[in-house]
Amino acid sequence: MTALLLLPLLLPCALPALARRALGRLSPAVALWTVTGCAVLLAGCSLAALAVFLLIGLLRLPPFAALGELVHPLHTASAVLVVPAAVASAGALAGSGWTLVRSALRQGRAYRSARAQAARRPPAGDLCVVDSPRPDAYALPGRPHRVVVTTAMLRSLDGPEREALLAHERAHNAGGHHIALAAAELVAHCHPALRGVRATIRLAAERAADEAAAASVGDRRLTARAIARAALAGQAARSVRPGFAPGAATGPVPQRVEALLAAPRPPRPRAGGAVALLLAACTVLSCVASATATAEVHHRVEVAQGEESP
Template sequence: MILAVWIPLLMPLLAVPAARRAAQSLPPRAAAWLLTGCAVALAVCTATALGLLLAAGALRLPPVAALGHLSLPLLGGDPAVTVPAAWAAAGLLTGCAATVVHRARRHRTELRTARRAADAHPRSGDLCVLPDPAPDAYALPGRPGRVVVTAGMLRALPPAEREALFAHERAHLAGRHHLFLLTAALAAACHPLLGSLRAPLAYALERWADEAAASRVGDRRVTARAIGRAALAAGPSAPGPHRPGTVLAATAGPVPRRVAALLSPERVPGHPPIRRGCYGRRLLAAALLACVTFSTAAALDAAADLHETVEVAQGEAAH
């Protein structure tokens, strides 16, 4: 177990770059699911490995071994290594759990604060207008979800582009995109390397909403102009005081790349996709699948090995 248990802790070194590269060659929706699924799988494997290290070291302690009726000599491993590793794993697991709870609570608190602020202003259906001169717009999830826009943003866009902007934010609500970001943030609490998946995930979610808005309004150029004009109006200033840090906005991310993607020729339905780079994409997908599978298999193997060792030690102690 002592070797297999380290594999899930090291595998993100290979899996995270592969996931980032693979997401670049996928449609936005598929890229968002890939990045989120990869983050969850690697985080679960990391937490499992830390738990196994903690269990293996704790079982070496005489009080724990006596409680489980174990024969210490048959547990194997060097106590000088397994016990300190267990203490380190306990500290890391505690830190992970505290970070997960803190981020989840902060997310909930920010949403509640934003909804109270939005409910204090006039609404029209799912649209809420804040009397703020600073241009801003974002999707506020909840029951029901709200599209929050400031008076400054409404003044900055002509009517057709406003509708494209609203369609973008409604796509965020319909796809529950904030849950993708929250899941990735909670996964990053288990392994620091997983934090680097947030930027490509946010970009994929924005592109997903861009395409949904373009389909809704029926004009990719109008959607591109709406995104670009809204970003220019908002400028590099910080988000408004009421916008939660975990929600998505049309002005976020690398806007020039998003506008260029919207202005690129759309593939005709039924037309076969371009095969250029297909081999490279398959290699990336295979590498990522191998990394996640190997990490999962290593965690399961370490768990099975620890379980078998404990059973042998219990059987010997019984004799």
């Protein structure tokens, strides 16, 4: 039973590699939602497993056993295993809960601040312009959706490139990508291995919006150029450069530009199907393992409560 509960804690470790493969083989939009869905379910299962470990440990303590109306001792593995597992689970749950709440609050604050900034002047259509010397642009979800662009960004692009930029941000809003991005941020705090998935989900969202923008303006090279010029303009305006380790893997922006400049990939249904199947298998396995183990523990608690025979 205890071994079964370890599965939901271990399976998330497979997700970062699988997610990168999925992005390489599925269409960006499909990869985005598949990976996000799997990450959320795996995070939920791992939290549930921790909660069950904690519950078992608590029910071995007399006060909690009395609270749970246990009339017989709970049948578990030896205390040597159960107590450290419960203590570790409590620590992990507390840590996750703390960072989760903090991250949710911080994101809420950043969102409200951006919303207030966008509301400073009447929009033209869905566009909010912020008069700022720093090139920046982002999609602002909400009712109604907005696209926020700084004057410096508008000035660093030509007319057709600006259309690609607007189409890209509109694709984020139309696709509801903020939901996937928020989910990616939250699951990253639920399990350390899921932190690696966050970058893949972000890249998938950008790639999905890039492809939508390219389709909307009808020109992949133009879209690629707009992204590259915007990124380089942003870099030129930044006085302090980020301290990246030399030789770090190529970042998301060149990957996006490269993908757009390359001819659209012919669909590879078999490779895509295989990776989707693996993702689904991982997730189902995790859900089944945590559900079975939880049901088993529940049964044993009822036995200890004298309501069921062993």
